[in-house]
Each structure stands twice: as structure tokens, then as C-alpha cells.
Amino acid sequence: MVAKARSQGNDLFSCGRFAEACAAYGEGLKYDSSNSVLYCNRAICWSKLGQWEQSVEDCNQALKIQTHYTKALLRRAVSNAKLERWAEAVRDYEVLTRELPGDNEFGSIKLQYHHMVFPYPSVKFFKVDVEESLVIAKAESIRSVPTFKIYKNGEKVKEMVRPSHQFLEDSVRTSF
Template sequence: MKLGLVESAWKHLCFPGQRLDPVELQKFQLVEKHLSKCSDARKVNDWNGTLREAEASIAAGADYCPQLFMCRAEALLKLHQLEDSELSLSKIEMALGRFENAVAAAEKAGQIDPRNVEVAVLLNNVRLVARARTRGNDLFKSERFTEACSAYGEGLRLDPANSVLYCNRAACWFKLGSLERSIDDCNQALRIQPNYTKALLRRAASYSKLERWADAVRDYEVLRRELPDYNGVAESLFHAQVALKKSRGEEVYNMKFGGEVEEVLGFEQFRAATSLPCVSVVHFKSSSNVHCKQISPLVDTLCVRYPSINFLKVDMEEHPAIANAENVRIVPTFKIYKNGNRVKEIVCPSHDVLEHSYKDHQMPMT
């Protein structure tokens, strides 16, 4: 609730078997009410109302919510209250891990009103947190991981909702072999900043070290969607997928990372490849066809992106018998097979249609 995550807070309050605390329920209802009013006021450019409701939400318990501080800063700017606006901006920058910007905003607020006690306290706090982060980073670079943990912990005592410090400390725990602690800190970082890819990467790496393959695959799948061009994620996902299948006693067929699309040179090879238990995608093509030339690079990319799928290509001009047997008349045509059975056919697809078809027919890994 301190982060303004009302739905998550409500699920926690209503957890089965847990008695509902009347005080917590009242706080939740207050935060929910003021958040809603803040949103409504902002929509109609009622900046006094936005400011009032944002401050009420913060006072009611959502005092580590970056979005609320952003609304407050925006309202203050609109109302020309520059000093308070800079104060809010400093808190936002700190919450997002932009330490230098946070210090600069706090210093600017101090310049506007040098005698403001709240500004002085915030500036001191921001500087201390920034120093703790810098010291932790320096210690980490020197491979003094235990001391770096302490430095980041010092920063977290001053700013307990700082996702960057949690993520940095998670890296230290990982280096020290304290993988469960690393996962815990990554979880904290992701609660604060749900789309924090660095924390997700570190958690996935810890899961892999612990051979918690299903968890690792789940994280790497999210990362692959977030970072589709990051080859390291694709490779880590592949290895986690293979390990998960092996841990379940499943046989692994022809799975290799970064392989090329296999060229079919004869009927026996085609039958053997499409009869495997895994999913096979066959690209029927013609070397002289413009559309085939345009889509072939995408097929190569997808071959790397989806290592659990067996990719093949058949040149109809060189192997017309295979094309005739599979009743292919137009190129490019893609046919998807599983256990020797054709499950889908796509003729002259767009790039999006082709990739979505691959996604739909991936071997389930989790």
C-alpha cells in the first residue's frame, strides 16, 4: 500500500485464513479513495484538487508511491509553487534510482528557500543515499562484495523503497553465493518497480544457479518479450528450457542454441525431421521468389528466438517431389508439424502472423 499498489494491498489484506485488521482496512479505504479523487482531479486539470488528494493519499499511507509524487510535482508546477515542486521531483528521481538528478533537484529546492527545514532534511538524506550507492558501487568493482552489501543496506535504511539499491545488493548476494537472499532483494526491487529488467535478469540467474528451472524459464520468457534483440537472454532461456525438460525426464530432440534453419536435401530427411515429437516448421520457398527472399531473414531470426522449434526449409525448385507430396503450390508457404502430423499451414504470411503462429505452437515449457 505504501507504493500505491491498491490491488496488491487488497489481495494481501484478504488473504485466505488471515483476519482482516480494521485499522489496515480503514487505511486501505482512505488511500483508495484519495487515489481515485487525485486521478479524477488531474483529468480535469484541477491542480488544487490534484495536490490536495495526492497529499492526502501520501498521508494516508501511500508514502513511497512515485506516481503520487509525480502528480504532486506536476500540480505544484502548474500552481507555480517551484520550491515544493523541486522537492517532489527530488523524491521521484530518488525512487527511480536517478541519484545525481535527485541531489540536483534537492539542491535547487534549497536554493529557492535556504531556510526551509524540510528541504534541508531531504537534501541531507538524498546526499547520504547517493553516497551509499556510490560507495557500494566502488566496493563492488573492487570485488569487496560483503562490504558493498553493507553500503547498499545503509542506503536502504535511509530510503527503504529504492529499487536500484535492492537490485545492486542482489548482485552482491549473487557473487557471495547467497542466492536466496539475492532472489529476495530482486523480489523487493520488482515489487517497487515491476518492469525492472535488471532485477529480473538477476533473479533469473539466481533461479538457474539453484536449478529452479521452471522459475528461471518464466523470468527469461518475460525478459525475451521485453528484450527481443538481446541474444544473451535468448541463450539463457534456451539452456533453462533444456534443463527443465531434462529435469522432468523428457527427451530432448535436436535442440541447439543459435542453429541455422536446416536445409532439407531429400525425402527421407524431411520425413524424419517432421516426425519428431517436437514442433517442426517447414519453410517451402523458391530462391527466385522476391517474397521468399524478404521473409527468409525473419525465419533465421525466429530460429534463434525459438530454440525449442525445429526449423527446416525446402527449395521447391530443387525438390519439387517434396512440395508436390505436401501439396504446396504457392511460395512462401509454412507448414507446422508435430509427431508427423501437419497442424497448421500458412501461405504468404506477414511477419507478425508468422511469428504469432510460432508462438502458438511452441512446446510448452512451464
């Protein structure tokens, strides 16, 4: 029953039917509540549905079962970033860097936290070297560098590719 639920969930996910896939993975968890893969798969469904909190919860469950589950760490980092829980997101990215130092995708994650010093003390900037960190580039759908994304209350407000300094500042000002 667990394998059937996982297979059905995978098929539904592939078709973009995320809510149904979520239910299928949940059905499998009724038969095996210690299946970290089902939790992690359901977490990606929650994130596709914009349900970041549920995604984090399922990643937490997966990580309780399998403490070094890199997919769950990555998905939790992305979901926490969407929730503007920057410290938690950075912590997961740093764990991925330590645990997979030779991995081409995770090993070169370089994340730096920056405060914007002009009149926006509550604005936080994270610098990610996505040219060396393919996982983050893929997770954030970044195709061109530099790309700036502004999130407010977990929702993306604006995305800018190669903006001028003035355009970036104006965008921050109007978003907050």
C-alpha cells in the same frame, strides 16, 4: 545519504569487496526502502557471495518497486538457476524475451527444457542459444559452445566444454 551509500557500494563492488558493498547498499536502503537500484545492486553482491536466496529476495523487492526492471529479472533468473529452481528461471528469461523483443541481448533468448531420457529421470537439461543470447553467455561465463554445467544443490559440480556423449553421461552419473 542514499547517493553516498550507492556510490560507496559501487566502489566496493568494483574492488571485489562484495560483503562490504552489500552492507553499503543496505545502509542506503535504511534511508530509502523503495530504491529498486539499491536492492538490485545488493542482489548482485549476494550472488557474488553465493547467497542465492538473498539475491532472489532482493530482486523480488526491486521488482515490487519497479515491475519491469530487466536487470532484476536477469539477476533473479540466474540466482534461481543456481538454486535449481528451473521453472522460475525459465519464466524470468521468457519475460525478458517478451518485454525486450528488439533488444540484441535479450530479444533472442531461446531456452528449451529437456529431460534426459536415459537412466536419470531427475536430471533436467536447458538448452540456451548463447551465441544469440549474449546476456546468458555473460552471466554464465560461457566462452565456447557447447558448454555443459552440472549443478547440484545450487553449487556447480562440473563444467565441460565440448564433451563426448559418453563423458557427459559419465559425468551426470557420478554427480547424482
